[in-house]
Amino acid sequence: MERFEWKVTKEQKQIRIDKLLTVLNDEWSRTQIQQWVKDEAIMINGKRVKSNYKVEEGDQITLQIPEPEALEIEAENIPIDIVYEDRDVAVVNKPRGMVVHPAPGHYSGTLVNALMYHCNDLSGINGVIRPGIVHRIDKDTSGLIMVAKNDQAHESLVEQLKAKTTRRIYKAVVHGVIPHQHGTIDAPIGRDKKDRQNMTVTEENSRDAVTHFTVLESFDNYTYVQCELETGRTHQIRVHMKYIGYPLVGDPKYGPKRKSFDIEGQALHAAVLGFTHPKTGEEMTFEADLPKDMVDLLHVLRTK
Structure with missing residues (x-):
């Protein structure tokens, strides 16, 4: 269970708690935060509050993200264009209109569902919802995305993204x-x-x-x-x-x-994706033609 703590600053006072947390971490949606408030995963000064609570300077915010429910993401025989694949990585040319990974209320028809069918292994670092997914492109953007097939490869590719050594x-x-x-x-x-x-x-x-x-x-x-x-x-x-x-x-x-x-x-x-192979150290570059x-x-x- 992940735990986060913040102390409200003078500049942050009188902001709703559900709004403030989306600012503190843009990966969290307001809907998700409101659910955490209902589940008492979010406490202010050790006490339960409502989503519309406006924080005060000095308030101590605690968030304990609950363990995700066990979900069964099914492998689906969806045709995908695998440009390259070996034991460590795969590169896929994603079509426009395909979501990269499942999300609440949307558990099928994604790239992850297709990858689970076509690839033998995927890294587990991102859990059951996003196995193998190192980075994302939007649903209605087409093109190349790299996939990690084991945790070692995943960590290497993420570090390359952080170090800005990949080419996109x-x-x-x-x-x-x-x-x-x-x-x-x-x-x-x-x-x-x-x-x-x-x-x-x-x-x-x-x-x-x-x-x-x-x-x-x-x-x-x-x-x-x-x-x-x-x-x-x-x-x-x-x-x-x-x-x-x-x-x-x-x-x-x-x-x-x-x-x-x-x-x-x-x-x-x-159109172009380049990175260093996590295992061999080889510099790899891939190109994908424009969609029709x-x-x-x-x-x-x-x-x-």
Whole structure:
């Protein structure tokens, strides 16, 4: 059972406990925190409170995350494109529309369900819900994702991500014509105070985020770009491109409300993935062609 403790600062007073904890750890949803409050996993000064309790300076918050319920995630014979596989790692080209791992209320049809069927072993570091998953890409982003097949490989790949030695290059189509060939967006990302489901560039309770971009092709009111991640924050490319005024085509969260093209989700593809093999030390690089919907989108833009 994981245990966390915090002491409320002067700047944090009068914030609801369920809101404050989503700020302290953006991996926790407000719904999850409210459930922990009901289960008395969260205590203030050793006493039970309600989710709408507004904290005071000096309050001692204690959270003891309950052990997760035993869940049976089933292997499913879902076709997936395994680009590479050995005893330690696998690289998969995830299609747009597929969720990476199960979540409450959504336990089937994910990449993990497919991996459990197609791969003999997966690391257990992330537990029953996310076996083998070292990093994620959004449901409606296509492209390459690395998978660990044992705990040693998992730890190595996670350390490479932390050390920023992996290579992750995405290709995207954005609204607007970017006037310069190259650029770097260095802007911290955190939860949006107005909408906790969204991320935004903010100085408050944020984490460093750096994206390097290169213009590949320009069109009338659109640009085809390549983005290389230096960090890997939630929705990083989508948030950063919106921040500089060039939101992704088809992005339901951060793009224009009116759809410009017939594409499901954002026009974003994880095209290149590079890392050091955890066992052999070999430098490995993989590439995945654009999905058909992005190829068709570029064709339309080139022939307009």
